[in-house]
Amino acid sequence: MKNLKSHFKFNKQERSGIFFLLLLLILVQIGYYVYRSYSSKVSGPLILESSLQVQVDSLKTIAAKNNKERVYPFNPNFITDFKGYSLGMTIEEIDRLHEYRKRNKFVNSAEEFQEVTKVSDSLLNVINKDFKFPEWTQNAKPKSTHESRSIKSEKVNKVVLKDLNTVTAQDLQKISGIGEKLSARIIKFRDRLGGFLIDEQLYDVYGLEKDVVKRTLKEFRVISKPKIVKINVNIATASELSKLIYLQKHVSESIVNYRNLNGSINSLNELSKIENFPIERIDRIALYLSL
Structure with missing residues (x-):
């Protein structure tokens, strides 16, 4: 017991040292508490100036646009099953388009596309901005009332059409606007193709005016199609x-x-x-x- 008490006996100098040590520890604790309180205030959420925040938001918007997959213009006549599905079309709508194409027919406007596929107005408004039709279909002039009546009259009279793939240069020269040079050019173009597959290929003959093509197609059409190896x-x-x-x-x-x-x-x-x-x-x- 005596030995244990001896450990707790201090002289005046030792007691002063212990007092200052305790005081130092208390001051350190107070300083640490003040430091933590100040740091939490300084390191709070970073608030940007309004003008700088606008620039940051603008850069985010540009980055988001750049990350989006680029959609290339496409001809809706050649929509595949996967492409149609990704556009939001139903299986029935895609099948209607494919059946229409099997008959070797083409849609030449967004309105015709909707008429064939029966897609909704809302879907058409979303996807038609990326439609890319051949240039010549967009330049076609709307039929006047007089032209419409003429077409109806032709149907009533049942005009017998001749085959564009067997017509001679002399037959072609009977069309107003087609002379010796143009008739020879049509025959040469047909030979290079191996025969016309669709009537519209007549528009591809160099130097042949669209009005002349229309007059020609009133008398000549593709009747016997050539067999080709794709x-x-x-x-x-x-x-x-x-x-x-x-x-x-x-x-x-x-x-x-x-x-x-x-x-x-x-x-x-x-x-x-x-x-x-x-x-x-x-x-x-x-x-x-x-x-």
Whole structure:
């Protein structure tokens, strides 16, 4: 017991030292508490100035737009099942379009697209901004009342049409506006194609005015279609592709380069992404290509 008490006996100098040590510990604790209180106030939520915040929000908006997948214009005549589904079309709507195309017919406006597929107005308003139709369909003038009556009269009279694929140059020269040079050019163009597949290919003859084409199609139409072997765009060489009258050599080479970089072409509409591709002729070119 005596030895234990000896540990708690301090002289005056030792007691002063213990007192100052305790005082120092208390001051340190107070200082630490004050420091933590001040730090929490300083490190509170960062508030930006209004002008700086506007700039930050603007940069966020631009970044969000850049992150969105770019939608390329496309011809709705060549919508695949996957493309139609991604656009929000139902299976029935996609099937109606495909049945229409099987009859070798094309829609040339958003209104015709809705008439064929029966899509709702709300869906049409969303997707039609990306529709890309051939240029010549957009330049067609609306039929006047007089023209409409003439067409009805022709139907009543049941005009017998001649085959555009067997017509001679002399027959073509009977059409007002077609002379010796143009008739020869039409025949040459037809031979290079191997025969017209659709009536609208007559518009592609160089130098043939649209009004003259319309007059010609009142008497001549594609009746006997030629049998063609479609070119597989995923295995054909640039040389084979360039044999198609609508594809120039440098475009054919671009198609092969694009295919090599991307592995394969999954949709003919994907060709519109290729530089210098004649997108206004994609409906014609698609007649000669396969996947």
